[in-house]
Amino acid sequence: MDSQSSTDSSTLVSEARNDDRHGGPHKDHAVILLHGLCGSQLEMGSIPKQLKKAGCTVIPLTIDNYSAALTNPRVSPDWEAWCAVVESRVARLKEEFRTVSLCGLSMGATLALAVAARSKDLLSVVLLSPVLQYDGWSVPWYWKLLTVVYDMGFRNWSYKESEPYGIKNYEMRRRVAAALEKDGVAAVGAAAIPARHLRAALRMIAFVRKSLPLVRTDTLIIHSIDDETASPRNAEVILQHINAEVRKVIWLGDCYHIITVDNEREIVTNETVMFIKRSIEIHGNELSRKYLGHSSPLKDRRH
Template sequence: MHSDQPIQHAVILLHGLCGSGLEMGSIPKALRKNGCAVIELLIPNYSAGHVDPDVTPHWEDWCAVVDSEITRLKANFKTVSICGLSMGATLALAVASRSTEAIAIVALSPVLRYDGWSIPWYQHLMQIPFFLGYKNWSHKEGEPYGIKNFDMRRRVANALKKDGVAAVGAAAIPARQLRGAHLMMAYVRKSLKKVKTNILVIHAIDDETASPKNPELILEKVSSEMRKVIWLGDCYHIITVDNEREIVTNETVQFLMKNIEMHLKDISYRELNNHSPLKDRRG
């Protein structure tokens, strides 16, 4: 796309739970280079720095923010797509199960259950204190921070210690946000058949947070006409900044650009067929 042409295509980026745009790595820059407007959404009681410690969020409110942004963008752009990482990918699926306004979804390391190899067996019991009224605790992130690359992991650990947030997300996730995430995951697991948007899933085989069962369930259940999965062999959960980050960026951009092209061709074809036929002027 030429830089002097008006930008006609928007991509919403959804980072992980209590994270920031840092998690998306080089994807924003690559999308802009390909002529897309990039919208890095900050969602109340979801995004880092926008969490009220006294509020227990509803995942429907997170969806409502994305839905509202899609509506706003549709008034100004020919297409809107969504690219989400981790719980952001799950949020994208939740939105797509209720709306077909986005033409494509890229789900990076989607989480339908916390069932990766680093998740302790008692993880599901961590919701019990919440039900008993103990809501002001947090789950602290620890090694390997979703990253297989040792040097990157060391830098992330230092950033988390210094700033409380890094390319892997926040140093700790409050129980209230975790509760919202669990409810959203349960909804998405039951609603995958309602997803009709074309989808690309990119997932690490050794993902320590979400096992390969997560993308397998998505690909099996969604109703999307185009569905594709790419497996990575040298990453953990935060694939956007790990060893195979260039593959992730390239495949994400290629998939979105292909869907934009397909959508525009479909519009042209439909417009051509909708023209009134020429009247027969013989006789």
């Protein structure tokens, strides 16, 4: 449900208008930011700042039983409720803005895909280190057994984050480790993810894998070839199975999973902003997405 304890309260659109709306050619575009599972907006790095500089309105969304500050380890979350919060926000923003995009990191990217498969109201989606399978080189061999343990009824446990915390940069990793020890959350997310939240995320992944052909909105994927959490195969599967006419993938070679704060963070930020601006220029200034749904295919097909 679209609960009041999430930051999707009824006052947010007006707050965005007063505080975050910028002038310029992209002032009629809103971007919803989706951090990783049990994480926070710290994960998004400099992307919010640069999107605002580009004239977009930025909506840093937090969600009940998804975001770190709103997580209850004893509650069994529902991934469809996560989607419903995002979809509700998109619908409200569409009343205020001409176009809306989603930008998600890690499981936030998977959540963005789930919404894109269920909605025709999005201009574009940016998928940063999307996860369709936990198959990176640091994932422990016993990972798949955890779901078996959960389904057997043992549910009061958490999956603890460990080195390298999704970050290749040593100095950043050291600071993250200190923040996790002190506060339990850092730029890479939470120190531990409750079993119930992991199970809900896996159910969402199952839906997304089946629903990729329903994704038709402009799509940018940025993924590291050395991602320790989700291998490059995750990005390849998405690229192969979505039906977006405009699609693009960027491969990174000097970072791990949390690409927004690692060695190539500037590339990630710049490519994200440029892709969204280009989608606005192609679609947003002349036509609504409803009209585009009935128009001829775009000539600029990217692979």
